Amino acid sequence: MANLKKNGNLSGAIGNIVFVNDGDRIFVRLKPDSVKQSPQTKAAAGVFGLVSAREKTFRLKLLKELGIPALQYFAARHRARIWKTIIGNPAISPRFGDPQGLTGFSFNPKAEWQSCTNFFPEVERVSNGEMKVHLPELKWKTQIIPPKNCRAAVLTLFAMTSDLNSPSVPLKVLSKIEMEISATAAVSAREWRIPVEPPAGWLLIVGCVKFNTTHHATTVQQQFSATYLWAGLTEE
Template identity: 70%
Template sequence: MANLKKNGNLSGAIGNIVFVNDGKRTFARVKPDKVKQTPETKAAAGIFGLVSAREKMFRLQLLRILGIPPIQYFAARHRARIRKTIVGNPATNSENTPQFGDPQGLAGFSFNPKMEWQSCTNFFPEVESTSTTEIKVHLPEIKWKTQIIPPKNCNSAVVTLFVISAYLNSIYTPVRVLSSIEMKISATDSFPAQEWVIPTDSAEGWLLMVGCVKFASKNQPLIAMDEFSAAYLWAQQVEG
């Protein structure tokens, strides 16, 4: 029902007409049609809620491990990428429960679009699955301005590689660091080539290698707001 205000404006509704006030002006508009929910739209809403909840728990743990700030719009971009790993559609089969599937679609995703991994690095770890209980990573020699491409006015960097397990199909979404390696690089310090062996017998869900490089200048030992890059470098689903 519409009501007449003291200033002469109408508020409320008559039938499917709604009166909207903007200061001294009054506008009339048609009520929007109600969206009819179908099994497909209900299923999509359920999957969105599942992805949002699990991705948030995963993301907060991951950012803490990397020691980097959340870049603007990162959550939305990351959630969209995680959504692509969902398999199963409850709208077509009630027993086909949605699951977080193969994570290989995450590989190459950059956390900081202002400084993508490929723009400031020139190396890529080679991963070898030696058995079901470990993986071996072959790392090349890392040199300043050869494998590490610094931004202007930066004179050193700390490169850290993490191999983590993440189980998004659990309501608790456990994330564990299986191993990490830190490399300090500058014009006078390089990092020798080596093989890095990571035990994976306790992993569940996904195996992910995440790289993070933080640049430093003489005035600022570590720049963590914009002068960093991080990315998923490799991903694999745990067998079993």
């Protein structure tokens, strides 16, 4: 609806025509076309909101456990991976049910896991609910590949469960092992046993290596590498 102002100009709209005042001048333009959303676009928007909320809750809890910072573009890349875990028809009842797509995701694009390490843990399911992870011998500059000016590193492996289908996104660390590695201190091969507590949704094994360097403290946050080494469901 258009209104007559004290200066004689019109403001507001009549039908598809909009009156725009700029001081003593008045302009007329057409209303912009409204965007009509289809049921599909509305459903996609709802799924995006769900993924964004659950991913953020999960990510903040995960980073706290790993003790690593969130680098630039980390959230968007991680959210894209979480989106890929949705199974079924997302427009009807989206569920986070395929965590295997997370495997290999790099938490630090400036120090990707495959460029900093050269070992592959072997995961074995045990009938009594346990999991066994077979780790090879780890040697400096062979299985652990350090950046320049680095003399030692701490490798930590986490086994944890999480359920993104729960609004609170609970995350629980089942077990973790920490190993110090340097040129004079290799780590012998070992077997890591993990108790599994179904049903708890996802079962994740995350690796994080932090390098001790002589660089200034402002660059320390770049001196780590982390990834999902294995991802599956607890009831498998």
